[in-house]
Amino acid sequence: MKFGIYFAYWEREWNADQAKYIAKVKRLGFDGLELSCALLKNASDRELDELRRAAEAEGVTLTAGYGPAAEEDLASSDPAVTRHAVAVYTDLLKKLERLNIHTIGGGIYSYWPVDFSRPLDKAGDWARSVENVRKVGRIAGECGVNYCLECLNRFEGYLINTCAECRAFVEEVDVPAVKIMLDTFHMNIEEDDMTAAIRLAGDRLGHFHVGENNRRVPGKGGLPWYAVGEALRSIGYNGNVVMEPFVRPGGGVGRDIRIWRDLSAGADEAVLDADARGSVEFLRFVFSGPTGGR
Numbered sequence: 289m290k291f292g293i294y295f296a297y298w299e300r301e302w303n304a305d306q307a308k309y310i311a312k313v314k315r316l317g318f319d320g321l322e323l324s325c326a327l328l329k330n331a332s333d334r335e336l337d338e339l340r341r342a343a344e345a346e347g348v349t350l351t352a353g354y355g356p357a358a359e360e361d362l363a364s365s366d367p368a369v370t371r372h373a374v375a376v377y378t379d380l381l382k383k384l385e386r387l388n389i390h391t392i393g394g395g396i397y398s399y400w401p402v403d404f405s406r407p408l409d410k411a412g413d414w415a416r417s418v419e420n421v422r423k424v425g426r427i428a429g430e431c432g433v434n435y436c437l438e439c440l441n442r443f444e445g446y447l448i449n450t451c452a453e454c455r456a457f458v459e460e461v462d463v464p465a466v467k468i469m470l471d472t473f474h475m476n477i478e479e480d481d482m483t484a485a486i487r488l489a490g491d492r493l494g495h496f497h498v499g500e501n502n503r504r505v506p507g508k509g510g511l512p513w514y515a516v517g518e519a520l521r522s523i524g525y526n527g528n529v530v531m532e533p534f535v536r537p538g539g540g541v542g543r544d545i546r547i548w549r550d551l552s553a554g555a556d557e558a559v560l561d562a563d564a565r566g567s568v569e570f571l572r573f574v575f576s577g578p579t580g581g582r
């Protein structure tokens with residue numbers, strides 16, 4: 289398993305300079321950095337090449353996360369929206385290929401954050417999304433990218449809340465590059481048993497997010513990390529484990545993630561860094577199991 293972190297832990301706005309985090313996460317003991325596709329969408333080839341070279345120079349594995357806008361909803365009943373969405377993903381996947389990124393994850397079968405004031409047609413959206421994810425998933429396969437569908441909790445998504453739903457969706461899509469993505473924060477709300485969900489994902493698991501029940505760094509909350517690690521080992525998971533902590537209120541990040549209090553206790557960047565460093569060391573230790581790989 290390779291351990292990464294999402295850059296937005298340090299940021300209050302989504303439109304940050306992501307490149308500076310490549311060296312930082314390496315220094316803090318991570319193997320990888322997760323970038324936001326929102327920032328890659330408008331990047332020039334030169335900027336993409338610089339990012340790729342910076343990651344190669346540090347030996348950092350890049351992964352990509354995305355919260356698609358409403359006008360990029362692959363489940364939409366408006367054909368103009370789904371046509372636009374397929375075009376956006378096609379372009380994005382080519383950019384990921386250029387960046388040597390092999391994983392994209394998120395609610396990339398729907399949109400985010402969902403507007404729950406609008407009427408929902410889950411069955412219709414499901415059928416349209418399966419069809420469009422199949423199209424995009426084939427393109428992802430050609431680009432060498434795993435297209436990983438994140439199970440989101442009921443307050444953030446409605447189409448895929450559990451691993452069982454995701455597994456059914458992925459089987460219906462039936463394209464090898466389209467995989468299941470789990471996130472402990474969402475699983476803690478929706479799954480009866482997180483470890484059973486991981487085992488159900490099995491070899492279809494393409495990406496894994498870790499965060500505490502309240503989105504602190506792993507190890508600073510109540511989730512059963514030893515059992516989570518054991519379940520990942522039991523399915524032979526060898527992919528990326530990316531922490532996605534959010535602890536500071538304010539800005540677009542605080543609003544979209546619903547951080548209404550300061551979970552960082554006024555932490556400055558040095559304290560955030562120390563927590564991230566401690567958390568990745570904790571995860572490596574706990575996930576290595578009883579014999580620690582010996």
Ligand SMILES: [Mn+2]
Pocket residue numbers: 438471497532
């Ligand atoms: Mn996540």
